Amino acid sequence: MQKKMVLLFIFIVSFSVLSGCVSNKPVKVAIMTKLEAGSIIGSSEVDGVRMFLKEKGITNVELVPFNDGWDPTMIKAAYEEVRAQGINIIITSHTSTCALELKKLTDLEQDKVLVFVTGSTTNLLSNLDDNNIRVVQDVASEQTSIAKEIQSHNYKHLLIVRDLDNNKYTEPALEFFKKNYSGKVTLIDISIKNLDMSQLKNDIKDLNYDAVYTLIGGNQTSSGSIAQLAWVINPNITVYFTPWNNASTVLETAGKAIDVCIMANHYPPKNNQPGVKAYFDHFKATYNYAPTYNSLHVYRAMSVLSSAINANKTTPTQIKAYLIKQKTADTDFGSLEINAFGDVDMPLYFIDNIKDAF
Amino acid sequence: MSRLKSIKTIMLTFEAIGLILLIAILTIAVFIFQKQLNKQTMNQLQGTMETVEHSTLAYLSDQSNKFVEFSKEPNASTASHYFNQFADLYFVDSENKISEILRVSPSSHIFVGYGIDVGVLSNFLKENTSDKVQISPILRSVESDSISIYFSTMLNERRLIARIELETLIQYLKQTADSFNSIIIIASENGYIMTSTHSELPFKIVPSQDAIQVSLKEKYFLTKYDSPILKNTIVLLTPLKQINGPMDSLRLFVPILFLALFTSFTAKIFVQNQFFLKPIQIFINKLHEYNPNNQEGIFEAPILHTKEVKQLYSTFQDKTKEIESSFEHLNTQRKKAMNQLIESEKMTSLGGLVAGVAHEINTPIGVCISATSYLKSNNDQILKALNNGELKKSNLQTYLKDLDEAITIISVSLERSSELVKSFKQIAVAQSSDNEITFDFEEQIQIVLSSLKHEYKKGKHQFHVICPVPIQLLSHPGAFHQIFTNFIMNSVIHGFKDKENGEGWITVTQQANTLEIEFKDNGVGIPLDLERRVFDPFFTTNRESGGSGLGLHIVFNIVTQKFNGTIYIEHKEGYGAIFKILLPIQSIGNGIWSVKNDSGDLNSSSNFNKY
Numbered sequence: 011m012q013k014k015m016v017l018l019f020i021f022i023v024s025f026s027v028l029s030g031c032v033s034n035k036p037v038k039v040a041i042m043t044k045l046e047a048g049s050i051i052g053s054s055e056v057d058g059v060r061m062f063l064k065e066k067g068i069t070n071v072e073l074v075p076f077n078d079g080w081d082p083t084m085i086k087a088a089y090e091e092v093r094a095q096g097i098n099i100i101i102t103s104h105t106s107t108c109a110l111e112l113k114k115l116t117d118l119e120q121d122k123v124l125v126f127v128t129g130s131t132t133n134l135l136s137n138l139d140d141n142n143i144r145v146v147q148d149v150a151s152e153q154t155s156i157a158k159e160i161q162s163h164n165y166k167h168l169l170i171v172r173d174l175d176n177n178k179y180t181e182p183a184l185e186f187f188k189k190n191y192s193g194k195v196t197l198i199d200i201s202i203k204n205l206d207m208s209q210l211k212n213d214i215k216d217l218n219y220d221a222v223y224t225l226i227g228g229n230q231t232s233s234g235s236i237a238q239l240a241w242v243i244n245p246n247i248t249v250y251f252t253p254w255n256n257a258s259t260v261l262e263t264a265g266k267a268i269d270v271c272i273m274a275n276h277y278p279p280k281n282n283q284p285g286v287k288a289y290f291d292h293f294k295a296t297y298n299y300a301p302t303y304n305s306l307h308v309y310r311a312m313s314v315l316s317s318a319i320n321a322n323k324t325t326p327t328q329i330k331a332y333l334i335k336q337k338t339a340d341t342d343f344g345s346l347e348i349n350a351f352g353d354v355d356m357p358l359y360f361i362d363n364i365k366d367a368f
Numbered sequence: 369m370s371r372l373k374s375i376k377t378i379m380l381t382f383e384a385i386g387l388i389l390l391i392a393i394l395t396i397a398v399f400i401f402q403k404q405l406n407k408q409t410m411n412q413l414q415g416t417m418e419t420v421e422h423s424t425l426a427y428l429s430d431q432s433n434k435f436v437e438f439s440k441e442p443n444a445s446t447a448s449h450y451f452n453q454f455a456d457l458y459f460v461d462s463e464n465k466i467s468e469i470l471r472v473s474p475s476s477h478i479f480v481g482y483g484i485d486v487g488v489l490s491n492f493l494k495e496n497t498s499d500k501v502q503i504s505p506i507l508r509s510v511e512s513d514s515i516s517i518y519f520s521t522m523l524n525e526r527r528l529i530a531r532i533e534l535e536t537l538i539q540y541l542k543q544t545a546d547s548f549n550s551i552i553i554i555a556s557e558n559g560y561i562m563t564s565t566h567s568e569l570p571f572k573i574v575p576s577q578d579a580i581q582v583s584l585k586e587k588y589f590l591t592k593y594d595s596p597i598l599k600n601t602i603v604l605l606t607p608l609k610q611i612n613g614p615m616d617s618l619r620l621f622v623p624i625l626f627l628a629l630f631t632s633f634t635a636k637i638f639v640q641n642q643f644f645l646k647p648i649q650i651f652i653n654k655l656h657e658y659n660p661n662n663q664e665g666i667f668e669a670p671i672l673h674t675k676e677v678k679q680l681y682s683t684f685q686d687k688t689k690e691i692e693s694s695f696e697h698l699n700t701q702r703k704k705a706m707n708q709l710i711e712s713e714k715m716t717s718l719g720g721l722v723a724g725v726a727h728e729i730n731t732p733i734g735v736c737i738s739a740t741s742y743l744k745s746n747n748d749q750i751l752k753a754l755n756n757g758e759l760k761k762s763n764l765q766t767y768l769k770d771l772d773e774a775i776t777i778i779s780v781s782l783e784r785s786s787e788l789v790k791s792f793k794q795i796a797v798a799q800s801s802d803n804e805i806t807f808d809f810e811e812q813i814q815i816v817l818s819s820l821k822h823e824y825k826k827g828k829h830q831f832h833v834i835c836p837v838p839i840q841l842l843s844h845p846g847a848f849h850q851i852f853t854n855f856i857m858n859s860v861i862h863g864f865k866d867k868e869n870g871e872g873w874i875t876v877t878q879q880a881n882t883l884e885i886e887f888k889d890n891g892v893g894i895p896l897d898l899e900r901r902v903f904d905p906f907f908t909t910n911r912e913s914g915g916s917g918l919g920l921h922i923v924f925n926i927v928t929q930k931f932n933g934t935i936y937i938e939h940k941e942g943y944g945a946i947f948k949i950l951l952p953i954q955s956i957g958n959g960i961w962s963v964k965n966d967s968g969d970l971n972s973s974s975n976f977n978k979y
Contacts, residue, residue, distance in 0.1 A: 203475075259510045
């Protein structure tokens with residue numbers, strides 16, 4: 011009898027320890043982004059999340075970065091690698107084109123995977139009861155805001171340079187922009203990958219534009235080059251960037267033209283928002299470089315996700331249900347209103363002093 | 369006295385200590401060797417990374433030479449000859465604006481008038497204004513969004529800039545990596561991978577730790593080197609089996625060696641146990657079983673593999689035989705001596721009896737002689753008177769009266785003598801022949817008392833026999849004579865020493881099948897410290913007076929061996945020595961009881977250790 015009691019006691023203790031071990035295992039979160047050498051694009055996002063976890067003292071989440079190159083052809087391999095490691099929560103910062111590629115894969119595993127979308131605004135992801143939670147507004151809302159802003163300045167001639175490499179974003183973007191803009195527009199479509207600056211120069215040098223809208227996403231450094239080219243040809247212009255050119259590299263490629271550039275942004279300038287300023291200051295102090303504004307989306311997504319995990323929601327279904335039920339998620343950069351489809355709406359800001367924005 | 373230690377424990381301890389010491393020394397040696405090897409390996413890897421650095425520098429130096437060559441005739445035409453080396457070739461003015469483009473790659477989004485005002489390239493250009501060729505660190509070119517290295521030199525107030533993409537460097541590094549069978553990675557200080565010689569890597573971001581193991585399809589050892597020249601981190605992934613080659617061999621060898629040591633230790637213990645300890649233990653166990661009375665033979669030990677152990681056994685066997693033979697001889701001698709002593713004791717007892725009887729007879733016979741002598745004298749006087757005719761009636765009457773008295777005295781004395789002889793005869797015959805006969809128990813006690821009267825009447829001692837019911841026994845009266853003789857003589861010699869008017873009581877009762885005999889006196893008694901020794905052979909406190917110390921021993925043996933009874937000493941207030949004897953008896957009919965006896969030898973040596 012005594013032997014049985016001892017065995018029972020050992021069993022109970024072992025079970026408790028094992029349960030403890032199992033329950034204490036951190037939740038793995040994948041971050042799919044462009045981990046290109048020397049680029050601050052992907053590194054900003056990864057370092058941003060690392061900073062979040064360290065700042066908040068979070069030990070129940072483990073970050074695992076995956077490189078998708080922001081290339082739709084690399085999405086499948088990256089996703090398979092994520093799933094092979096048993097990870098079912100993903101934060102992405104890639105373009106809309108990549109996001110739609112990923113959706114094809116995640117739709118096959120509906121409730122088994124949850125994706126936090128931070129870099130894609132395509133309306134093809136809007137109003138869907140799917141396994142996406144998007145922390146940025148969709149293209150309709152975004153372009154409406156931009157169109158209204160540009161419209162408000164009554165430009166005589168607006169030059170739009172659109173990158174068709176990211177057509178899943180830029181095509182609907184232009185549609186929604188046009189719906190809200192009534193001035194004169196000249197559209198030039200380019201392919202960033204095959205951009206011939208001299209050809210572009212030829213195409214635009216005789217256009218008498220007083221404003222340029224670089225409808226380019228994906229934090230392409232070429233946005234700055236195009237802005238500089240447009241300004242060199244015609245110094246008296248204003249150049250608008252989409253919110254997806256929010257890396258400090260634009261300062262390099264835009265050169266002196268940065269003074270005439272306005273950046274649409276999801277956040278107010280850092281000096282106007284204590285949370286954003288604190289983030290930038292802390293980030294630079296920690297990593298010795300200025301992060302992209304994209305990284306704030308990822309930081310915010312991690313914050314939202316973390317709130318669900320802290321409420322003991324660890325599966326994709328549980329997390330999604332929790333966040334939708336909560337409706338409002340408080341973050342360091344203000345609260346997010348998440349609707350029943352996991353989408354958000356938020357205002358857009360326009361930063362004219364881009365030099366001080368980073 | 370120091371505690372005895374077992375040979376087994378000692379041997380095991382020493383062997384274990386030896387083994388532990390050996391293992392410890394081996395471990396330390398392996399540890400030191402491993403440390404040395406690690407140091408050597410790290411130095412080697414450091415050397416490898418420096419080689420990579422130098423190889424890169426050599427490559428860049430080579431490119432630099434080509435750049436210098438080009439700079440001698442920098443135009444679009446000559447630029448086309450360098451399309452494999454340089455992705456972009458252009459001039460910038462003093463304001464760092466591109467003033468002329470000689471060559472541009474499709475990925476490079478520069479144009480004439482493009483200002484390099486901000487950023488790493490801008491800083492590089494600002495810091496390096498020399499006309500010597502300057503090489504930038506590996507960095508990400510913003511205008512082409514690719515990893516690049518820039519070359520710059522001043523030419524006639526303009527700066528000539530060339531950009532090479534790292535793809536060409538990678539090809540060069542790949543050759544270096546292949547020669548070392550490793551993977552080379554160039555990373556930023558934060559671990560972001562700029563380029564590598566292998567498309568598949570075990571991590572997306574270089575781990576912050578140095579000198580660790582990472583896994584791809586096989587295990588690699590990661591080492592890092594912050595190149596002050598390249599201003600980047602060189603990361604080397606070396607296959608672990610390459611590094612651990614010698615250690616792997618050692619690791620294989622060490623367990624084998626440990627196994628060999630352990631096997632040797634176990635074998636040693638086994639052999640020691642089988643050939644030494646076990647035979648000794650068996651020897652000890654057999655010794656415990658050894659019974660000298662067992663004449664089946666000296667035991668044979670089952671394990672006699674070794675000469676020495678066999679010698680031990682053989683020597684023991686021989687010595688045992690010798691000891692047994694001596695023992696038997698001594699035993700025989702002892703038995704003989706014992707028998708002689710007992711016979712001597714018997715003789716002494718008989719002698720004492722004879723002396724006593726002689727002494728006793730002497731008195732009545734003396735009286736008879738005196739009486740007859742008186743009578744003769746009187747007779748002579750009467751005859752004389754008769755012959756002289758002087759005999760008177762009164763004289764005759766006096767003579768006849770004296771004669772009557774004398775006859776009475778002579779008669780009593782002669783009867784007394786006859787009784788004495790009869791008693792003596794009975795005791796002597798009983799002691800000498802000791803046949804089993806039927807006798808009255810009280811009568812026999814009286815005979816003994818009568819034969820010893822001369823011994824105890826000197827001290828005016830008395831002995832009383834209390835036998836409420838007559839007891840007829842079929843047994844050996846001689847044995848009982850010996851018992852009571854010894855009791856009475858002990859009382860006289862020891863109990864009543866220096867005392868007169870001592871008394872002794874012999875009480876005999878029959879309780880069912882037990883004959884209870886109690887002998888007690890009112891003498892000095894037996895001291896408590898001597899009580900347990902009184903039945904020992906040759907124990908006496910009267911050695912100076914010629915006591916043999918066998919009396920009570922004989923009594924003990926008779927009671928316990930011959931009659932299968934018990935004897936013990938009691939103490940009661942007012943009495944001295946009290947001996948209690950309990951004898952098992954059984955009725956054989958006609959009121960006769962038989963005392964169970966043992967036909968064994970009273971003097972057997974096996975009786976020595978009884979009591």
